Amino acid sequence: MVASAAVRLFGMWASPAVRRVEWALKLKGIEYEYIEEDLSNKSSSLLEFNPINKQVPVLVHNCNPIVESLVILEYIDETWKDNPILPVDPLERAKARFWATFVDVKCREESRKAFFMEGEEKEKAIENLQVQLKALDEELEGKKFFSGDHIGYTDLAVGWMTFWLGVAEEAAGFKANYDVKFPNFSRWIKDFLAEPVIKDNLPPREKTVEFFRAFKQLGSCTKVNQK
């Protein structure tokens, strides 16, 4: 274990972006102090460390704050070199970053619309999401994980879809049907959730569904307050 009292993580229990960072820290065996934030009453520390977005996660290392979960993942990988999560080959790195951005920008947008909207707009979003899931399914052909035999950066980036997409479906009453339509993706979900670092670091499901239900009822169309 790499002990480092200098590593602090500001997070929120339900946030997939925060869990993504925790998975990376645990995969690397990095000790850290976790600070739970009440996003309706943000701490002065959070606002000091992230005045621009005022969001979680924020990783603070040697008093330097790093914001944006994918940026944090790359920082973690470059700083603690054991158990690398990004590949060495430049082309493979480019592909890993491509899929991470795809999922964070495109899939999240359609999931958000499927979650918040109703009627035709909801149906259209689900359709778009399924096109995206098909692309992910094809990418997984012949591979256990996106990163190969072991989980890596891309798996951690796509990881929110293994749990929070199902939670969103249950809370908002829609189904993307990936268990039926996308066998590689469904198999990957099971394998990912079976990994010790992942299965021991997920929020309680029922509580998360309730949280998402309440969030939908707020009727807000803005993005969930995390990245």
Add this chain to the structure above:
Amino acid sequence: MAGSQNPEVKLLGAWASPYVARARIALHLKEVQYEFLEEKFGAKSELLLKSNPVHKKIPVLIHDGKPVCESMIIVQYIDDVWVSSGPALMPTDLYERAMHRFWTIYIDDKFIPSLFGMMTSPTEEAKAEAKEQTMTSLQLLEEAFGKISKGKPFFGGDTIGYLDIALGSFLGWMKAFEEMNSPKLLDKTKTPLLCAWAENFCNNEAAAAVLPETAKLVEFATVTQTRFKYAPPAK
């Protein structure tokens, strides 16, 4: 891979696209010879659809037959591959690398949509909101420049770096918008550091070779006005 005999480097793009400019500036800085394959506006070539089936967007770098997509991912790739040619685009300090990456995401997620939104949003109210967001973003970028550059001409220090490319590639369009009656974007009283930075960037040989002339961009925008959607053309 670096060192291959006659590696084939092609870039699918369009002269007016600031996202394509990002890739081209990086290639110029790294002194990489490449073939520029211009896509026709409003139509997508077979090669583009085959190389980027997920997004069907430019730029796409094709290196030894293998495609790399997304402008800043291409820039990082160029920096990783042509490591001993030209300046390093990413800083060596790990925290500074995180800053370059963070601000690049900020530029893509917040600054660029509001910049184009100022000109192309459907209502006056939306345009005004976009303008406010743009000016706020520029103020934040001004402060960020002060911290990151440490008194040097670029975000990357003495030479153009990753974050300079992310923002500088949009200077052509920013100047074009100012000619098309947008509010003044870079102002010597409000954003003096960015004004100086913009001049240094545009005077750099690689940028000067790539950034289109303001008049041509204004003409392009005017001609394509009816087809100019809110979402920028490529990423």
